[in-house]
Amino acid sequence: MKRREFIKKAGVAGVATAAAASAFPSPAISQGRKQWIAVSAFGKAGLLGQALNEFAAFVKSVSGGKFTIKVYHAGELVKPFEALDAVQSGTAQMGYGAPYYWAGKSDSISFVAAMPYGLTAQEQNAWAYFGGGIEQADKLAYNPLGLKFLPMGNTGNQMGGWYNKPINTVADLKGLKFRMPGLGGEILKSFGVNVVLLPGSEVLPALTSGAIDGTEWIGPAADMGKGLYKVVKNYYYPGWHEPATILDGFFDLKQWEKLDSEQKDIITRGSAATNLFILSKFQAINNSALQKLINTHKISMNKYSDELINAIGARATEVIPKIASKSADAKALYNHIVKFRSTMVDWSNFSEANYLQARGAANFKAI
Amino acid sequence: MKRREFIKKAGVAGVATAAAASAFPSPAISQGRKQWIAVSAFGKAGLLGQALNEFAAFVKSVSGGKFTIKVYHAGELVKPFEALDAVQSGTAQMGYGAPYYWAGKSDSISFVAAMPYGLTAQEQNAWAYFGGGIEQADKLAYNPLGLKFLPMGNTGNQMGGWYNKPINTVADLKGLKFRMPGLGGEILKSFGVNVVLLPGSEVLPALTSGAIDGTEWIGPAADMGKGLYKVVKNYYYPGWHEPATILDGFFDLKQWEKLDSEQKDIITRGSAATNLFILSKFQAINNSALQKLINTHKISMNKYSDELINAIGARATEVIPKIASKSADAKALYNHIVKFRSTMVDWSNFSEANYLQARGAANFKAI
Secondary structure, three states, rough: OOOOHHHHHHHOOHHHHHHHHHHOOOHHHHHHOOEEEEEEOOOOOOHHHHHHHHHHHHHHHHHHHHHHHHEEOOOOOHHHHHHHHHHHHOOEEEEEEHHHHHHHOOOOOHHHOOOOOOHHHHHHHHHHHHHHHHHHHHHHHHHHOOEEEEEEEOOOOOEEEHHHHHHHOOHHHHHOOEEOHHHHHHHHOOOOOEEEEEOOHHHHHHHOOOOOOEEEOOHEEEEEHHOOOHHOEEEEEEEOOOOEEEEEEEHHHHHHHOOOHHHHHHHHHHHHHHHHHHHHHHHHHHHHHHHEEEEEEEOOEEEHHHHHHHHHHHHHHHHHHHHHHOOOHHHHHHHHHHHHHHOOHHHHHHHHHHHHHOOOOOOOOOO | HHHHHHHHHHHOOOHHHHHHHHHHOHHHHHHOOOOEEEEEOOOOOOOOHHHHHHHHHHHHHOOOOOOEEEEEEEOOOOOHHHHHHHOOOOOEEEEEOOHHHHOOOOOOOOHHHHOOOOOOOHHHHHHHHHOOHHHHHHHHHHHHHOOOEEEEOOOOOOOEEEOOOOOOHHHHHHHEEEEEEEEHHHHHHHOOOEOOOOOOHHHHHHHOOOOEEEOOOOOHHHHHHHHHHHHOOEEOEEEEOOOOEEEEEEEEEHHHHHHHHHHHHHHHHHHHHHHHHHHHHHHHHHHHHHHHHHHHHOOOOEOHHHHHHHHHHHHHHHHHHHHHHHHHHHHHHHHHHHHHHOOOOOOOOHHHHHHHHHHOOOOOOOO
């Protein structure tokens, strides 16, 4: 609804309308109503669909109904992986997904999502908001696509994946048919893994038919929902390939620049809250799913051997820089993240890593 | 400024005013302007003062200037620890601090801030937003004081503190004069530590004069700013006493209930974003401070011995339940947090703890 229609529908006519229009010079009203369309790569039903709906409801609420975002979840307007195209073409003004979904459009954009052996969720947020991360992601990945980026969710540390047999040595990797997208998959390829890329809907069928020997997905809650435990029982940790994955809100850059400061504030803080809520929800639900997988579905929790962690880690430092060398933007973004990572490692080790080890010394009981 | 004054100042008179008033039935305008006062326990200069200013600026911006919060930092209107009194007495409508600052008012409220060997920052956020934490804190701590609570910042994992000599065994604790407020201090007392409570401004003088043998403060960035390294060099980790500390935004409950849904949305999401921003900023600045403490100021990084971590952890499970038994509210809140903690430990160990150990296998270099 445009401002003119709003005034008309409010039932005011003639001179009173003119007086009213001039009497309230508030920017929100004088600039009229803004109606955006958002397209998501995620389904309506899951927690990400719900979080996007709540974000849109927030925008509508705090703008007094003057800024609305009509949400189309995956498949409702365009296919999941067409969300970025839809924003570029002007069909939508906002999109939602994970940066590595758009790797076909940009050599650098996957680095925004996650890097094997890279930053944790807490470190990614430090990078994004106070380490120049949003600015660098815009400059080196999103702006060249005509887009503006904001972090809008995080999966936290993912699980290492599901295997149809125990995997202990580098030799065990050779010839394995494994689904792992992104940079992690590129590293596994270098060990002779037959890396398979499959959309989410085809993962369980491929595992069931034996077309793949294993797959990584997300974490306990999402993996349990997908039913992977029904076919294979060897569940590996930790998720070295995606220590945390940023989800991206992205906006038509020209439309973003047309927003006034109030509207930008709504989107910026609103998306930051969504970022925190999604990470918090994943954290809250993963443990109960894990307990159910272990106790009810009798899966086997396997820690990646030191041999594998060390060999894959060393290989990551060869493969990833090679991938980053594909373009100047990818190289610059890789360098920015690697530099930030080097400033995080010591503090996270002294604090979080040591604390998590120490905590086991106390076993509190309800009173 | 009240709505009537606003209309008057907008320069509209007589019948046109009446028409205008009825023509725009938007809740934001029809309910007029709201002006709140906020009082903080933190100084203006630090990152917490800045974050509160930015929160108030956000509220003003997205409300189109119709909801303003005038911020008074520590000492500007009332003394730091009088912030809660100021809200209870109606001098202010909002306060900002750390829950354990108000321990004199409530037996349960310290549990909202932190618990020795308790939740990490990511787990606290999961507890607050998706584990019923905000609801329980309101019911058992804030509502009985006539207040509404929202998390509005987190320090992340703190450091264990500064000592004038190495501390390796339980015997080393006996007779030590150490500053540690809250539940951690209560545990140390049980080992014969002479626990001293001092306001922040007196910590460095007391350390310098030898009135205390050591102190905990926050983390590398804040500790360096305080100059503690100038007097003592033994810096201990991890911060078992405050694995993470929630900062609290609190509101006059009657004023909160008078807010419309738009105003509540502004405060709720605005404070969640502040929560994330503060944790992210602490994470971003702690490592460079740590490097400077180690390399320039030549401090000694000491890990608490297994003997101490285990003995203190075991004692925590005796002392804290005893403190929680002081009132029904404290007991209920302790039980709620302990139950949530038991649902977090496994997942955080499999994911974050194992990942942080594995990460050292990759040493990325700029290209």
